[in-house]
Amino acid sequence: MKKNSRRIEWLVVGGIAILMSALNQLHVIREWLTNPPDRYFTGIAHYFADFFLYAAQMKQGAGGSLLYSHRFTNESVPPTWIYWFNNLLGYIGHIFGLSPFATYDISLFLLVTLSILLFYYLLVMLYPTGKIKRIIALVFILTASPLFLFGSPGGLWFSPSLAFNRIGGVPHQVFQTILFILLAMSFSRKSLYIIPLAILASSANPIQMLIFVLAASVTTRVGIPLLVLLAVSFPVAWLTNQQFNSPVIAVSKVWETAQWVNRSLPFVLSSIGPILLFIPFGIAPFFRKFRPLNIMIFSYAAISFLLFFSPVPAILSTTPIRYLHPASYLLLPILGVEGIFALGKNRIGISLFILLYALLTIPSFAGELRGRLAPSTNPGVLMDTEFNHVPRPVAEALTWLGRQPTDPSRPVVLVDSRKRIELLVPAFADKTVFSGHPLHTLYPEVKEKLRRDFFEGSMTEDQQKQFLTNHRIGWIITPKKQIPFASLVFTNDELTIFTVK
Secondary structure (H helix, E strand, O other), X not given: OHHHHHHHHHHHHHHHXXXXXXXHOHHHHHHHHOOOXXXXXXXXXXXXXXXXXXXXXXXXXXXXXXXXXXXXEOOOOOOEOOOHHHHHHHHHHXXXXXXXXXXXXXXXXXXXXXXHHHHHXXXXXXXXXXXXXXXXXXXXXXXXXXXXXXXXXXXXOOOOOOHHHHHOOOHHHHHHHHHHHHHHHHHHOOOOOHHHHHHHHHHHOXXXXXXXXXXXXXXXXXXXXXXXXHHHHHHHHHHHHHHOOXXXXXXXXXXXXXXXXXXXXXHHHXXXXXXXXXXXXXXXXXXXXXXXXXXXXXXXXXXXXXXXHOOHHHHOOOOHHHHOOHHHHOHHHXXXXXXXXXXXXXXXXXXXXXXXXXXXXXXXHHHHHHHHHOOOOOOOOOOOOOOOEEEHHHHHHHHHHHOOOOEOOEOEEEEOOOOOOOOHHHHHHOOEEOEOOOOOOOOHHHHHHHHHHHHOOOOOHHHHHHHHHHOOEEEEEEOOOOOOOEEEEEEOOOOEEEEEO
């Protein structure tokens, strides 16, 4: 009887996980179902430029490389391994015959589903005999949102106070959440799994690894588990951090650090939402069983917020929002549920408080969902443009380009400034573009002017020729049917591709 009850419980949880994963990608599913037959669907899941950056990494992984060679700037930049997980997903997807775009969306769905099941397993460890409490806690973890009238800290994509940000829209970020939850459980059990998990987590997110190590030092006395964690994590985190010195990555890091984050206490508290009403009453019950896992989860979240408010982000030239993470943020909904059970006393009281939570949360949660589905309020997704629904001739041309060998002396693709499909080239063809992603292109303003001058006739023929040579341009994509110093090699109704003579 007990086995049947547990099986039914996990079936319910599995259903919740699949439902939330589907809601998390509802905007992708809707666009896929309505994609016109004359269009190639890419399935943009979040900010379109980042989506194609990660899809380009998966395209390289499909070719068998775990190193990512930068494709959105024409300079020769050493390859990096910090995106190894995206490359690995691309390799796995290729084995199953999937495009980078299908790999992205399918892996995101599976990873989110896995992470939700893992959340529940964590709750089983916390409440081994409290089935109702852990199911309610899972619902809180998946739905907790800011009050409808307020926003989240900084309004950045990474803020976990928003439900769908916490669930995750980027495969490697969901993978990070999975790693740190597994690491917390393994460390609390003194399992040897902390060694591979610490290596992976340190390579995936050095900042969160620093916070986790600090939390681990609070959780336990100095001993073998803590020493192993230190010995494994710091060398890997240091090596990973060195990769951020790459010129391309450094530029994006500078931009991110420059973004203003509202760290005023009233704003941050309001962003936590209705669960804030119950959290103070849940702290004492949470520590009633003084177990390592409870201490670890609490310390991890507390240190995250302390560092978020501290001068440390500025000292380390990082954005404060990076110190908050879905893995540590799980504590807040859990404390909210503890508070409701402490205040409610009985089923009627608990039900009334849950109803209050639902009434205050549903408008915000529904607003988040509507925002993801409405292109007018979610311009970063660009669901109704040629990026998400690529004309078949464009996809055909870029796929053809991807089959052509690359000349090492002229590996760069120049895209006509009037066509603006440079973001698609690396993901479709695994070719380097002259300029592309706004934060992964060096000197983007200078390059944009040069590109316009070339195609709009502001350069003399000698200047055009020198421009192509200086920037190692071997391919030109344009709607034009004739380009000086170039030979036409592919044409259709949308595009013409030239090789440079």
